[in-house]
Amino acid sequence: MPPPVKLAIIGGGPSAFYVASRLLSLLPLKDPMSPLLRVHMYDRLWAPHGLVRYGVAPDHPEVKNCTNKFDATATDPRFRFFGNVNVGSKVLHSIPHALHLPLTSILNNYSHLLFATGCTIPTLHPAIPPSIYCMPALSLVHWYTQHPSRPPPPALDKISHLTLIGQGNVSLDIARILLTSPSVLRQYDVPEHVVEVLSRSTVKHVSIVGRRGPLEVAFTTKELREMINLPEASMVPIEPTLLEPPPGVTPTRQQRRTLELLRNGSKNPPGSTPKSWSLHFYRSPTSLTPPSTASALDMANLTLAHTRLDPATSRAVPTGETSTLPTSLVVTSLGFHADPETTFYDPAMRHLRSSAGRITSSEGSVLKNMYASGWAANGAKGVLASTMIDAYAVAGTILSDIVPFSEAATTTAPPPPVMEMAPDEMLNPHPDLDALPSEIDRGITDGIVTQYDDWKVINAEEVRRGEALGKERERMGWDEAQSLVALSRARS
Incomplete structure (x- = not known):
């Protein structure tokens, strides 16, 4: 039997859930040939589902139906979700109330690591x-x-x-x-x-x-x-x-x-x-001039360069003409790019360094048991369908490392032959499967870290409030959600 696997997924959006869902389904809980497996998902947001909750336009409710699959994934006893946890960087676009968890705490507690952190910074x-x-x-x-x-x-x-x-x-x-x-x-x-x-x-x-x-x-x-x-x-x-x-x-x-x-x-x-x-x-901004007075009726002036397409490159090039749009x-x-403070960020690509779903070093060598999926790996492009296809491919890559001879383990490309791991980036090859980083244990006790059962309580209440108002749901902010979770835990 393969050795036990403890996978940390950083990010709680569609790519993260699709990878988790695929792995858990390809390694059935009751299959005696499946390795002992734990999948722990960490997200800086207190609610799961990433862009599905915080990016999809509200008048496109049909796009959010994928959360039914994510809910089913969360019922697997080998899966756990930890929200309101900011892993690694705490510089750019941090959530003020999120628990900061150093990446070293992840590396010390897990045998495998997937970055599904998306592209969170606007260009x-x-x-x-x-x-x-x-x-x-x-x-x-x-x-x-x-x-x-x-x-x-x-x-x-x-x-x-x-x-x-x-x-x-x-x-x-x-x-x-x-x-x-x-x-x-x-x-x-x-x-x-x-x-x-x-x-x-x-x-x-x-x-x-x-x-x-x-x-x-x-x-x-x-x-x-x-x-x-x-x-x-x-x-x-x-x-x-x-x-x-x-x-x-x-x-x-x-x-x-x-x-x-x-x-x-x-x-x-x-x-x-x-x-x-x-x-x-065929217009490209060159400057924005504020109004000359503070009157609310006055407008700023946006100067636009007129452009044309270069037939050879399909790039927009200026014609020399300009116009002004009040x-x-x-x-x-x-568009968007990944957080530059994220470990393994490639400034040239503006997302994480990766090859066929595997994190790579600055020299191009694969880092063992480290992966990336979705926008974190490929940049901010594609829709949910393409995200799912990519996530399934990455799940296949992970599976090929876990169970090399499994028929379900398929990858789009073989890994580069050279593997390396820096001493300060070493994952734990023999982790305690059910142990959590000490910061997470404390965060759960203190009511700062949310889990999927907490989310189900919040979700039900948001839907209930929405129904009372004749709408899909009425959302909560963190303070109200935290209070609701504390009350729910006290009752249980």
């Missing part, structure tokens, strides 16, 4: 740094999903025109939230205090700016169709010549759909609705 635009007139999209998303980092609410009652930089799904999510009636949003997973701020919003127009053209947009046709069908907003028509493919270019099926939707325009005729939105192609607030939505 900023060098020409327009954050200010009172410019904020990253992640702050807005975290505000309307009640993320534990608790970003302040935007001053929507002082904004008439908002400009999004970036033409991906996150930009369209934000635009859709701002252009949809709060009475419609309220039925979904939108906290009441968010609905209250949205109800006072004075946003009338949303501009969505991209440095390339309609064939290069990152948003999906599904998201575009939702924008086009907004009941209370209309799209500013796009210059028809911009929607003609360049000579010699044959659009893909998805690109043809996108062009057709853009040509047809929005369901509501332009100018017939109280709110509107527009797409601006706007109340700029929101940059340019």
Whole structure:
């Protein structure tokens, strides 16, 4: 029989759960050939599920159905979840109330380690740094999903025109939230205090700016169709010549759909609705000038360089022309990267150093029994389906190390032949399977660290409160969740 395996997973989002689910299912509990196995998951957020809870737009409840699979994974007695635990870095974007756990505590207690930490830092635009007139999209998303980092609410009652930089799904999510009636949003997973701020919003127009053209947009046709069908907003028509493919270019099926939707325009005729939105192609920000006075009616001026696509590289290059777009607030939505303070971070790739799911050294050698999956390994790209496929592949890699001759152990690529391990990065080859780091034991006792049973209590209460209000759920903040958990533990 293979030796016992004790796997720590850092991160509690979809990739982490898909890897855990796959491993536990491929190594059945009652199979005498399965090694003794423990899977412990650590997340800096007190609630599990990562981007499914704190990134998916609230009016897309169907996307969250994957949590049913995650709930099933958590019923395996070999699995444990520990939330509100920040492993390693405590510098960037830390959660103030999270327990700090040094990475050495993980290395001393586990035989295998998976990083599924995602990409948690927004990519900023060098020409327009954050200010009172410019904020990253992640702050807005975290505000309307009640993320534990608790970003302040935007001053929507002082904004008439908002400009999004970036033409991906996150930009369209934000635009859709701002252009949809709060009475419609309220039925979904939108906290009441968010609905209250949205109800006072004075946003009338949303501009969505991209440095390339309609064939290069990152948003999906599904998201575009939702924008086009907004009941209370209309799209500013796009210059028809911009929607003609360049000579010699044959659009893909998805690109043809996108062009057709853009040509047809929005369901509501332009100018017939109280709110509107527009797409601006071949434009790249170069500066943002604050208004000359402090009047709420004055707007900042966003200077945009006009661009074209370089046929050889498909990169946007400036034409030399510029224009100015007056706007109340700029929101940059340019993607995300991993936390640079995370161990094994590669500044060139902007995510962790890895090869075929295995963590590598700066020289390219594999580090034994250390892995990475999802955005942490590949960068911020892909949707839940691609995340699941990647996670299953990484689970296969882990399994090939645990049970080398198992038929279920499949990897996409063989590991490099050279293996190395620095003395201060040594995992424990003979850990106590059921022991926890001492910091975690204390954190559970002190009510700081949450477990999956705690989450089930919180989840049930959030759903109950939502039903009382006629909505999907009403979310809790940390203080209220902590009190509820303490009460539940006292009763049990």
